[in-house]
Amino acid sequence: MNKPESVVQNFYSGGIPQMKPILETIDLRKTYRVGTVDVEALRGVDVRIRAGELVAIMGPSGCGKSTLMHLLGAMAKPTAGSVLIDGQDIATLNDFGRTQIRRKKIGFVFQKFNLLPTLTAGANIEVARRIHGAALGGVHEQHLSELLKMLMIEEKMGRKPSELSGGEQQRVAIARAVVNRPSILLADEPTGALDSKNSEIVLNMFRELNRKFKQTIILVTHNPELTSYTDRLIEMRDGRIIHDSDPVVRNTDPELQTIARDL
Numbered sequence: 001m002n003k004p005e006s007v008v009q010n011f012y013s014g015g016i017p018q019m020k021p022i023l024e025t026i027d028l029r030k031t032y033r034v035g036t037v038d039v040e041a042l043r044g045v046d047v048r049i050r051a052g053e054l055v056a057i058m059g060p061s062g063c064g065k066s067t068l069m070h071l072l073g074a075m076a077k078p079t080a081g082s083v084l085i086d087g088q089d090i091a092t093l094n095d096f097g098r099t100q101i102r103r104k105k106i107g108f109v110f111q112k113f114n115l116l117p118t119l120t121a122g123a124n125i126e127v128a129r130r131i132h133g134a135a136l137g138g139v140h141e142q143h144l145s146e147l148l149k150m151l152m153i154e155e156k157m158g159r160k161p162s163e164l165s166g167g168e169q170q171r172v173a174i175a176r177a178v179v180n181r182p183s184i185l186l187a188d189e190p191t192g193a194l195d196s197k198n199s200e201i202v203l204n205m206f207r208e209l210n211r212k213f214k215q216t217i218i219l220v221t222h223n224p225e226l227t228s229y230t231d232r233l234i235e236m237r238d239g240r241i242i243h244d245s246d247p248v249v250r251n252t253d254p255e256l257q258t259i260a261r262d263l
């Protein structure tokens with residue numbers, strides 16, 4: 001086994017993710033103009049996420065986590081620098097192109113669940129399947145039933161969000177986010193509205209999704225407890241990454257760095 005593989009294998013308990021990045025930013029910058037003042041939310045972020053990784057991005061409020069998440073999810077354009085989703089630079093796309101890539105490749109989970117209140121849990125998931133144009137039947141039916149079993153919400157499909165606990169609502173939101181098998185699942189403070197017991201359940205489900213379906217997951221949080229559920233921790237301050245536990249990033253061996261750059 002060559003060197004980078006053994007470094008990575010020793011680090012990732014759940015198996016080696018692929019080395020090729022599914023998501024990459026290069027000197028990513030975002031500036032908001034507020035009146036006459038420029039707010040530099042991101043000041044040069046370089047990050048590479050490989051398929052199959054389970055990553056936490058952590059930092060205090062205002063450090064740029066949500067801005068980074070918006071850009072990683074192709075919801076906005078950078079001021080400068082690049083975001084490559086599966087090799088495609090979102091800065092080169094117009095609104096329609098970004099919407100297409102978002103629909104095909106990205107699933108989102110939010111702090112406040114964002115389920116449609118008048119629809120049942122099952123209908124909320126079904127709407128996502130239809131909007132994103134997934135073929136009905138066959139593989140998708142089987143995938144959905146495996147998902148609902150894993151998330152322990154099979155019995156809840158006939159209920160409306162108001163008839164579910166917060167933890168159950170978030171699990172429905174997770175099912176909705178991954179039902180079309182997105183390449184990347186982005187979750188912004190996914191346990192922010194949950195008590196500790198439900199947070200633990202939901203975080204264990206993210207791990208299962210990652211392990212069982214090799215789902216690439218990026219969780220954003222300001223809660224350090226959440227990071228014990230992930231394999232890799234990226235810490236931000238003032239619009240920059242100040243620490244990345246990725247073994248390839250951390251390892252200063254020039255040979256490894258050269259090989260990793262070419263992967």
Ligand code: ADP
Pocket residue numbers: 032033034039040041059060061062063064065066067068
């Ligand atoms: P976090 O998610 O870590 O709390 P944000 O990405 O929301 O950080 O914010 C980073 C910085 O950018 C903050 O100073 C925030 O006030 C500013 N900011 C975020 N969104 C906007 C916006 N739409 N307009 C102006 N300033 C913004």
